[in-house]
Amino acid sequence: MKFGLFYELQLPKPAGHPQWDPDDELKIYHDMLDQVELADSLGFDYVFEVEHHFLEEYSHSSAPEMMMAALSQRTKNIRLGHGIVLMPPGYNHPARVAERIAALDLLSNGRVEFGTGESASTMELGGFEVDRADKKAMWEECTREAANMMVQTPYQGYQGQFFSMPPRNVIPKPRQTPHPPLWVAASRRETTMLAARFGMGSLGFGFETPEELSERTDEYYRIIREECYPIGHAINAGLAVLTTFMMGKTDEEALERSANGPAFFSHSLGYYYNPITGGKHQPGEKNIYDSFLEANKKQNTLSAATGFVKEEDIRKDEPDEEVQRALYRAARSGTAVGTVDRVRDMLKTYEDNHLDVMIFVAQCGDRKHEHIMESIELFGKEILPEFKERHERDHTAWRAEQLAPVDFPINSSI
Amino acid sequence: MPRPDQVQDPELRNLFEQAQGSMKSGLANDAVQTLVDALHRLLELKPELASEQLEPRPGWKMHFLSRWPQLGANFVKGSLDKNEPEIEFVKENFALSEAITYYEFTLETAIKRGA
Numbered sequence: 001m002k003f004g005l006f007y008e009l010q011l012p013k014p015a016g017h018p019q020w021d022p023d024d025e026l027k028i029y030h031d032m033l034d035q036v037e038l039a040d041s042l043g044f045d046y047v048f049e050v051e052h053h054f055l056e057e058y059s060h061s062s063a064p065e066m067m068m069a070a071l072s073q074r075t076k077n078i079r080l081g082h083g084i085v086l087m088p089p090g091y092n093h094p095a096r097v098a099e100r101i102a103a104l105d106l107l108s109n110g111r112v113e114f115g116t117g118e119s120a121s122t123m124e125l126g127g128f129e130v131d132r133a134d135k136k137a138m139w140e141e142c143t144r145e146a147a148n149m150m151v152q153t154p155y156q157g158y159q160g161q162f163f164s165m166p167p168r169n170v171i172p173k174p175r176q177t178p179h180p181p182l183w184v185a186a187s188r189r190e191t192t193m194l195a196a197r198f199g200m201g202s203l204g205f206g207f208e209t210p211e212e213l214s215e216r217t218d219e220y221y222r223i224i225r226e227e228c229y230p231i232g233h234a235i236n237a238g239l240a241v242l243t244t245f246m247m248g249k250t251d252e253e254a255l256e257r258s259a260n261g262p263a264f265f266s267h268s269l270g271y272y273y274n275p276i277t278g279g280k281h282q283p284g285e286k287n288i289y290d291s292f293l294e295a296n297k298k299q300n301t302l303s304a305a306t307g308f309v310k311e312e313d314i315r316k317d318e319p320d321e322e323v324q325r326a327l328y329r330a331a332r333s334g335t336a337v338g339t340v341d342r343v344r345d346m347l348k349t350y351e352d353n354h355l356d357v358m359i360f361v362a363q364c365g366d367r368k369h370e371h372i373m374e375s376i377e378l379f380g381k382e383i384l385p386e387f388k389e390r391h392e393r394d395h396t397a398w399r400a401e402q403l404a405p406v407d408f409p410i411n412s413s414i
Numbered sequence: 415m416p417r418p419d420q421v422q423d424p425e426l427r428n429l430f431e432q433a434q435g436s437m438k439s440g441l442a443n444d445a446v447q448t449l450v451d452a453l454h455r456l457l458e459l460k461p462e463l464a465s466e467q468l469e470p471r472p473g474w475k476m477h478f479l480s481r482w483p484q485l486g487a488n489f490v491k492g493s494l495d496k497n498e499p500e501i502e503f504v505k506e507n508f509a510l511s512e513a514i515t516y517y518e519f520t521l522e523t524a525i526k527r528g529a
Contacts, residue, residue, distance in 0.1 A: 133484070133485065133486060133504065133505070134505075136485055136509065136511050136512050136515065137485075137508070137509035137511065137512055139511065140509045140510060140511040140512075141509065161507065189518070189522070190483075190514075190515050190518035190519055190522075191515070193514070193518045194511055194514045194515060194518070197437075197514055198511070219416075227434075227438070229438065229440075229510075
């Protein structure tokens with residue numbers, strides 16, 4: 001199993017204040033540079049950063065290509081993942097996407113992971129006038145053509161349903177051939193299976209359990225072998241899963257440091273993705289952190305107050321509906337929160353179920369930069385080496401066996 | 415994980431195999447039409463699905479079938495509330511990714527309900 005960090009660049013407003021302090025955005029951007037630089041030096045494999053627009057407090061990461069370019073110059077080995085690029089052409093013309101991905105791949109000496117997605121929030125779709133009903137079809141058309149642009153010399157042009165362009169040579173071409181590994185954001189099981197059929201990695205944003213993962217892994221790799229019609233020119237076979245992450249010398253310290261992070265992550269995500277609350281958001285006015293604190297007086301979901309809850313007790317109260325379940329898990333079941341022993345044991349359950357990549361949500365809510373740095377360091381020194389060893393020895397062989405019958409180029413970095 | 419050979423009803427199984435074949439051939443429109451037929455057959459076999467409710471949060475109910483992907487083969491407005499689900503096509507052309515999404519949802523629902 002490999003490991004990565006995941007960034008939304010969350011920035012809750014100060015409690016009781018209508019706006020942020022002037023240096024708050026400056027700080028989270030530079031904190032992220034420091035955190036990823038440290039993670040790279042310790043051997044973390046990936047960093048993934050989202051693209052979101054207008055989602056105040058939840059995500060201030062609207063131009064991830066800029067952060068990735070900066071990171072390409074401050075890191076040496078860590079792979080730089082878009083998690084994800086919004087592919088409908090109202091957000092990004094596919095030729096501009098192909099150009100930026102290729103340029104970043106050159107700057108980073110071939111370290112780009114090309115994550116793709118379609119977006120779902122009313123604030124974003126409405127802000128760029130992207131039709132919700134067609135966003136999946138747009139994603140498919142633009143992802144396929146962006147991959148073609150990186151491969152064809154010259155790109156032969158395209159007359160499509162959502163964009164058209166005449167033949168042009170889209171330059172530069174990426175360092176990795178035929179193109180960087182392709183991923184798609186998957187918050188539902190259906191999309192993970194779609195990823196398999198299209199030969200893409202699945203960036204699982206559903207906070208899946210090890211049991212669910214086991215079932216999905218079997219089916220995902222079966223589809224890759226038997227029913228795959230690749231959207232790109234190479235298959236990126238890979239399953240990644242998100243989990244919340246914070247470490248401490250004691251479990252109590254880790255919980256205290258985890259603070260309101262996961263609960264705020266879940267609250268603000270639910271706020272924007274609920275068409276009623278997200279659709280009525282008053283830009284520049286609302287303080288979501290205040291409403292989060294108010295809600296938590298009633299629900300008591302803060303990790304420090306709740307303490308560790310047995311997994312079976314967490315599962316017992318889970319919502320039936322998949323998206324609501326993901327929100328619940330994001331807030332309540334901190335898989336990688338605790339001491340070295342606790343975190344190692346929890347991660348081992350995913351490793352035993354053949355997970356390819358575990359991605360940590362460290363930066364969220366009102367967590368402190370110094371605590372995130374200490375957690376990265378502790379994990380990198382105390383846990384990562386043994387997982388790396390087993391990855392090279394066991395998981396690589398398991399993957400080779402799974403993918404042996406595949407008669408198509410594979411360019412996964414896993 | 416759901417596969418067509420796990421579907422018990424021969425007619426429904428045949429529809430899933432037909433949809434699978436259409437997807438492999440890149441015929442997304444045909445696949446979506448077949449999957450709408452599969453949904454209708456599933457509702458014949460399991461009529462209780464029409465009124466099945468989920469409770470995502472305490473006190474908040476939603477129709478299970480509101481999870482059916484709204485990608486162009488949508489439920490007629492109000493038909494779920496009457497427990498008489500009716501599909502209308504709001505567009506003519508579907509992408510393969512849309513067909514796959516309908517396929518995965520319908521097949522999983524059928525197998526979980528023992529159809």
